[in-house]
Amino acid sequence: MKLYEYLGKELFSKYDIPVPRGKLVERADQAGQVVDELGGVVIKSQVLSGKRGKAGGIGFASDFAEAEKEAARILDLEIDGLATEKLLIEEKIEIEQELYLAITIDGSAHRPLVLASLDGGMDVEDVAEDRMISWPVDVTLGMQGYMAREICRRMGVTGNLQKELVKFLPKLYRMFREQDAELAEINPLALTPDGLVAADAKVTIDDDALYRHQELPRITEKTALELKAEELDLAYVELEGDIAVMANGAGITMATLDMVKHYGGEPANFLDFGGGADLEKTSQSLELLLGTDPKVLLINIFGGITRCDVVAEAFVRVKDNKGIDLPVSFRLVGTNESEGRTILEKVGIKTFTSMDEAVRHAVELTGTV
Amino acid sequence: MPIYIDQNTRVVVQGITGRQGSFHTGQMIAYGTKIVGGVSPGKGGQSVEGVPVYNSTFEAVEHHSAEASILFMPAPFAKDAALEALDAGLKIIVLIPESIPLHDAMEIMAYARQKNAVVVGPNTFGLVSSGNSKIGIMPNRYFVPGPVGVVSRSGTLCYEIVGHLTENDIGTTTVVGLGGDRVVGLHFIDVLKKFEDDPATEAVVMVGEIGGSAEEEAAAHIASSMTKPVISYLAGKSAPPGKRMGHAGAIIERGRGTFESKAEALSKAGVKVADLPTAVPPLIKAVLADK
Numbered sequence: 001m002k003l004y005e006y007l008g009k010e011l012f013s014k015y016d017i018p019v020p021r022g023k024l025v026e027r028a029d030q031a032g033q034v035v036d037e038l039g040g041v042v043i044k045s046q047v048l049s050g051k052r053g054k055a056g057g058i059g060f061a062s063d064f065a066e067a068e069k070e071a072a073r074i075l076d077l078e079i080d081g082l083a084t085e086k087l088l089i090e091e092k093i094e095i096e097q098e099l100y101l102a103i104t105i106d107g108s109a110h111r112p113l114v115l116a117s118l119d120g121g122m123d124v125e126d127v128a129e130d131r132m133i134s135w136p137v138d139v140t141l142g143m144q145g146y147m148a149r150e151i152c153r154r155m156g157v158t159g160n161l162q163k164e165l166v167k168f169l170p171k172l173y174r175m176f177r178e179q180d181a182e183l184a185e186i187n188p189l190a191l192t193p194d195g196l197v198a199a200d201a202k203v204t205i206d207d208d209a210l211y212r213h214q215e216l217p218r219i220t221e222k223t224a225l226e227l228k229a230e231e232l233d234l235a236y237v238e239l240e241g242d243i244a245v246m247a248n249g250a251g252i253t254m255a256t257l258d259m260v261k262h263y264g265g266e267p268a269n270f271l272d273f274g275g276g277a278d279l280e281k282t283s284q285s286l287e288l289l290l291g292t293d294p295k296v297l298l299i300n301i302f303g304g305i306t307r308c309d310v311v312a313e314a315f316v317r318v319k320d321n322k323g324i325d326l327p328v329s330f331r332l333v334g335t336n337e338s339e340g341r342t343i344l345e346k347v348g349i350k351t352f353t354s355m356d357e358a359v360r361h362a363v364e365l366t367g368t369v
Numbered sequence: 370m371p372i373y374i375d376q377n378t379r380v381v382v383q384g385i386t387g388r389q390g391s392f393h394t395g396q397m398i399a400y401g402t403k404i405v406g407g408v409s410p411g412k413g414g415q416s417v418e419g420v421p422v423y424n425s426t427f428e429a430v431e432h433h434s435a436e437a438s439i440l441f442m443p444a445p446f447a448k449d450a451a452l453e454a455l456d457a458g459l460k461i462i463v464l465i466p467e468s469i470p471l472h473d474a475m476e477i478m479a480y481a482r483q484k485n486a487v488v489v490g491p492n493t494f495g496l497v498s499s500g501n502s503k504i505g506i507m508p509n510r511y512f513v514p515g516p517v518g519v520v521s522r523s524g525t526l527c528y529e530i531v532g533h534l535t536e537n538d539i540g541t542t543t544v545v546g547l548g549g550d551r552v553v554g555l556h557f558i559d560v561l562k563k564f565e566d567d568p569a570t571e572a573v574v575m576v577g578e579i580g581g582s583a584e585e586e587a588a589a590h591i592a593s594s595m596t597k598p599v600i601s602y603l604a605g606k607s608a609p610p611g612k613r614m615g616h617a618g619a620i621i622e623r624g625r626g627t628f629e630s631k632a633e634a635l636s637k638a639g640v641k642v643a644d645l646p647t648a649v650p651p652l653i654k655a656v657l658a659d660k
Contacts, residue, residue, distance in 0.1 A: 105471055105475070105551065105552065107551045107552050107553070107581050107582075107583070107618070108556060108581075108582065108583065108586060110474070110475050110478035110479065110482075110552050110554075111475060111479075112475070125623065125624070138479060139472075139475050139476055139479045140476075140479045140480070140483070177472060180470055180471070180472050182471060182551075206470055206471045206472065207617075208444065208468040208469065208470045208471065208617070209470035209471070209472065209473075211445065212445075212470075235613075235614075235615035237609070237612045237613075237614060239609065247525075248525055249523060249524050249525025249526060249615075250523055250549055250578075250614060250615025250616040250619060251521070251522065251523020251524065251525060251526030251527070251549070251576070251578055251604045251615075251616070252523070252525040252526040252529055252604075253614070253615055254523075254526075254578060254579070254604035254605045254607075254608060254614050254615070254619065255526050255529070255602075255604045255646060257607045257608070258604060258605070258606040258607050259645060259646075260607075261606070261607045262644065262645065267607065270608075270612075270614055270615065272615040275524070275525070302525050302528055302529050302532070304494075304506070304507065304508040304524070304525065304528055305506065333532075334508065335508070354647075355529065355646065355647075356645065356646075356647050
C-alpha cells in the first residue's frame with residue numbers, strides 16, 4: 001500500500017525524522033491562510049504518481065493571492081489520470097545540498113537494502129550506478145553505527161553531513177522495520193542550516209502486513225471492479241481486451257493471457273481464483289467476469305487441489321441462475337475431471353483437455369460474435 | 370542421486386490437524402514420503418493419517434530424529450513456526466502459506482542462514498524427488514522419474530509443463546517450487562547449481578515469470594557456470610506494468626522485471642525460451658537427443 005506524501009511524513013515525524021512544517025488542505029482559499037502562517041511555501045499535489053513534478057503538480061507562492069491561485073491550478077490538475085484531492089502546503093526550506101536516501105527490500109539477498117547517493121533531487125533512474133551506494137542490512141544485526149559510517153565513507157561524505165547522516169539513518173531503518181515497509185524513499189533529503197530534512201516521502205507498506213497496522217488508513221489504487229474482486233479474495237486485474245479469462249494459479253493465468261495474445265486475441269482481464277476454491281467462490285468469480293460484459297469466456301482449469309466437478313457445478317449454477325449467453329471455451333483437466341466433464345456435457349458445454357486448443361478456440365470465437 | 374531430499378528423509382508436518390495439513394499428509398504418505406510426526410500446539414497425543422501429533426516441533430524431533438518440515442498454517446503464525454523448526458535443528462523447511470509479511474520472511478531467512486538450513490518458499494508448492502519423496506502439495510501423478518530437473522516460481526503452471534513432459538514420456542529428477550513471493554529462500558541459482566552437480570539430471574527446465582531479477586541472475590550464472598542444457602518458459606509477456614499478477618513478486622516496477630529483459634538475458638546465456646508451454650517437450654527432446 002503506497003502512502004501519500006503527507007502520510008509518509010506523519011510516519012517520519014513519529015520516528016523523530018525532521019520534515020518541513022506544513023498543512024494539508026483541500027481548498028484553494030485554505031492555501032492562502034497557510035501562507036500567512038508559514039511565509040513562502042511549496043504547494044504539492046497529493047497523488048500517488050512519480051510524475052507529479054513533471055506534470056506541474058508542485059508550485060510555489062509567497063503571498064495569499066499567489067497561493068490561492070497556485071492551489072486552484074494544482075487542484076484542477078489530473079496527473080497520470082489521478083485527480084488531486086488534497087494539497088500539502090509546506091514552508092520553503094533553505095537547501096544547501098540535496099541527497100537521495102532509500103531503504104527497500106533486496107529479494108535476492110533476503111535483506112533490507114539501504115540506497116544512498118549525493119545526487120539527490122533528480123530521477124533516481126538517472127543517477128549513475130557508481131554514484132549510488134547500496135548496503136544490505138542483516139535483520140538480526142539491524143542498522144549499526146559502523147554501517148552508517150561506512151555508507152558515508154563510500155559516498156564520500158565527511159564532517160557535519162556525516163554526523164547528520166549517522167544520526168538520521170537508524171531512525172529511517174527503525175521506521176522501515178517497525179512499520180513493515182517495502183519502500184521508504186526520501187528524494188530529496190535536504191541538508192539545511194538546521195540539519196537534514198526529509199523534503200519528500202515515498203513510503204510503501206507491505207499489504208500482507210497491514211493486519212498488524214490497524215492505525216494506518218487504507219489507501220487503494222484499484223478500480224471498483226478490482227476492489228470487488230479483492231473482497232472476494234480473488235487476484236484480479238482489468239485489461240483492455242474482449243476475452244474474459246478465468247484460471248487457477250497465478251503463473252498459469254499469466255500464461256493463459258500470453259497464449260491468448262500469441263494466437264491473436266486480446267484478454268479482458270487477469271483472474272486467478274486460487275487453488276481449492278469452493279462452489280461459492282467459483283460461482284462468484286464467474287459472476288464477476290460476466291458482469292464485465294466480455295465477448296467470449298475462456299476458462300482454463302488444471303485441477304490439483306481445485307476440483308473439476310466443483311468448477312463445473314459452479315458453472316451450471318451460474319448458467320441456471322443468471323444465464324450465460326456468450327460463447328464459452330472451457331478447458332478442464334485434473335482432479336475429478338470426468339465428473340466435471342459429465343456435468344458440463346449435460347448442459348451442452350464441450351470441454352477441451354488441452355490448454356492450447358481451448359485458447360485457440362476462444363480466439364476463433366471472438367471472430368464469430 | 371536425489372538432491373535436497375530422498376526416500377529416507379524424515380519429515381514433520383507443522384499444522385497437521387488443519388484441513389490442508391491433514392489432507393496433504395495423506396497425499397504425501399501415498400507418494401512415499403516418510404512423514405514421522407505432526408505438530409499442532411494443544412493437540413498432542415492425537416493422530417492424523419496414522420501419524421502421531423505432538424505439541425511442539427522439538428518434541429517431534431526428539432522422538433523421530435526428523436530432518437525436514439512442511440508448514441501449513443495461516444500466514445500470521447508462520448514466522449513463529451518456521452523459527453521453531455529451525456531452532457529445533459531441521460535443515461529443510463517448506464513454507465506453503467502465502468501472504469507471509471515480507472519482514473517475517475526476511476527474519477526467517479536470516480535465521481536459516483545462521484542455522485545453515487534450506488528454506489523453500491514461502492508461497493510454494495514444495496519440492497519432489499520424483500518417485501522417491503515429496504514435501505509439498507503437488508498432484509502426485511505427474512511426478513514420475515526421468516532425466517529432467519525442473520525449477521519454477523509458480524505452481525499450477527509448473528504442473529502444466531511437467532504434465533506436458535509426462536505426456537511425452539519425459540520424467541523428472543527433482544522438481545522445486547521456489548514460491549511466488551518477493552522474499553523466498555531458494556532462488557533459481559541455488560537449484561541450478563544442484564542440478565549441475567546431480568549426475569541423474571541431464572537437462573533443466575526453468576519456469577520463470579515477470580517481476581524481480583531472479584531470471585536475469587540465473588542467466589548470468591548459466592552463462593558462466595552451467596554445462597547442462599537449460600530450457601525456459603516465462604509467464605507474463607502480456608502483463609501491464611505496475612500491476613501485481615496474482616503473485617506478490619509478479620510485478621513490473623519502475624521498468625524492471627519485464628518479460629523482455631528476462632527473455633533477452635536467458636537467450637544471451639544460450640537458454641532456449643519456449644514461446645508456449647507445449648513447446649517445452651520438443652525443446653527438451655532435442656537437447657536430450659544431442660547428448
